[in-house]
Amino acid sequence: xxxxxxxxxxxxxxxxxxxxxxxxxxxxxxxxxxxxxxxxxxxxxxxxxxxxxxxxxxxxxxxxxxxxxxxxxxxxxxxxxxxxxxxxxxxxxxxxxxxxxxxxxxxxxxxxxxxxxxxxxxxxxxxxxxxxxxxxxxxxxxxxxxxxxxxxxxxxxxxxxxxxxxxxxxxxxxxxxxxx
Amino acid sequence: xxxxxxxxxxxxxxxxxxxxxxxxxxxxxxxxxxxxxxxxxxxxxxxxxxxxxxxxxxxxxxxxxxxxxxxxxxxxxxxxxxxxxxxxxxxxxxxxxxxxxxxxxxxxxxxxxxxxxxxxxxxxxxxxxxxxxxxxxxxxxxxxxxxxxxxxxxxxxxxxxxx
Numbered sequence: 001x002x003x004x005x006x007x008x009x010x011x012x013x014x015x016x017x018x019x020x021x022x023x024x025x026x027x028x029x030x031x032x033x034x035x036x037x038x039x040x041x042x043x044x045x046x047x048x049x050x051x052x053x054x055x056x057x058x059x060x061x062x063x064x065x066x067x068x069x070x071x072x073x074x075x076x077x078x079x080x081x082x083x084x085x086x087x088x089x090x091x092x093x094x095x096x097x098x099x100x101x102x103x104x105x106x107x108x109x110x111x112x113x114x115x116x117x118x119x120x121x122x123x124x125x126x127x128x129x130x131x132x133x134x135x136x137x138x139x140x141x142x143x144x145x146x147x148x149x150x151x152x153x154x155x156x157x158x159x160x161x162x163x164x165x166x167x168x169x170x171x172x173x174x175x176x177x178x179x180x
Numbered sequence: 181x182x183x184x185x186x187x188x189x190x191x192x193x194x195x196x197x198x199x200x201x202x203x204x205x206x207x208x209x210x211x212x213x214x215x216x217x218x219x220x221x222x223x224x225x226x227x228x229x230x231x232x233x234x235x236x237x238x239x240x241x242x243x244x245x246x247x248x249x250x251x252x253x254x255x256x257x258x259x260x261x262x263x264x265x266x267x268x269x270x271x272x273x274x275x276x277x278x279x280x281x282x283x284x285x286x287x288x289x290x291x292x293x294x295x296x297x298x299x300x301x302x303x304x305x306x307x308x309x310x311x312x313x314x315x316x317x318x319x320x321x322x323x324x325x326x327x328x329x330x331x332x333x334x335x336x337x338x339x340x341x342x343x
Contacts, residue, residue: 061325
C-alpha cells in the first residue's frame with residue numbers, strides 16, 4: 001500500500017509539489033501534422049486522437065496548456081496539504097474535483113499537437129505511451145474525486161499516490177527547468 | 181533641553197522653512213521607499229484578476245459551458261487590465277533584494293521591446309472583446325488563443341519562469 005499516511009507527509013509532499021507539469025519557455029514548433037482542425041472539429045474529435053493546430057494558434061495552445069498545468073500543480077499541492085491535515089478538510093471534495101478536472105483538461109490539451117514549452121517532442125512521437133499514461137492519470141483522479149465527494153477520506157488516501165503519478169511522466173517527457 | 185535653536189543672525193522664518201523642507205524630504209524618502217512594494221502589490225493583484233478572467237474564458241470555451249454574455253463580461257475585465265498594465269511597471273518597481281516579484285529586470289532595460297509586447301496584448305484583448313460581441317464561440321476560441329499567445333510572448337521574455 002502506498003498511502004500518504006504510510007510514506008509520510010514529508011515524503012509525499014515533494015512528490016505532490018513535483019506536479020510542476022509540462023510548461024513554460026520555449027521555441028514553439030508549429031504542428032507538423034498538416035492542415036489544422038477548426039475549434040469545432042477539435043471539440044468533436046474522439047478522445048485520445050491527435051489533432052493538428054494552425055500555426056497561428058500554436059503559441060496560444062501552448063500557453064493554455066501551461067496554465068492548465070500550473071493550476072493543476074496548485075490544486076495538487078492543496079490536496080496534499082488537506083490530506084496532511086495542514087489545510088481544512090472541508091475543501092477536500094472541491095479540491096479533489098479540481099485535480100480531476102485538471103487531469104482531464106491536461107490530457108485533452110496534449111491532443112492538440114503543439115510542440116513547445118517544456119514538453120518534449122517525444123510526447124507526440126511516442127503518443128500511444130504518453131496518452132495511455134495521461135488517461136490513467138485522468139481516470140484515477142476522477143476516482144479520487146468521487147471518493148472525496150462521498151466523504152471516503154481513507155479511500156482517497158489509499159489511491160492518492162497511484163492517482164497522481166506526475167513524476168514518472170515528468171522524468172520522461174518534460175525538459176528540466178531553465179536555470180536563470 | 182533645546183532641540184532647535186535659530187543660529188545667531190539667522191532669520192526664524194528661513195530656519196523654519198529649511199526644517200520644513202528637511203521634513204518634507206524625509207517624508208518623500210520614506211514614501212519612495214515604500215511605494216515600490218505597493219506598486220508590486222497592485223501589479224500582482226491586477227495580474228491575478230486578469231489570470232482569473234482568462235482562466236474562466238478558457239475553461240468555459242474548453243468545457244462547452246461558455247455563453248456570449250459571460251464571455252463579454254470576462255472580455256471587459258481583460259480589457260480593463262490591458263489598459264491598466266501600462267501603469268503597473270514604473271521605474272523602481274523591479275526586482276531587488278527583499279522584494280518578491282516575477283518581473284524580470286529586462287522589463288526596464290529593454291523598455292521599448294516590453295512596451296511593444298504590452299501593445300500586442302492590448303490589441304489582442306480588443307480583438308477578443310470584438311469576437312465576444314459577435315456571439316460565435318468558435319471565433320472566440322481562436323481570438324482567445326491569439327490573446328494567450330500574446331500573454332506567452334511577455335512571459336517568455338520578461339517574467340521569471342513559474343514552475
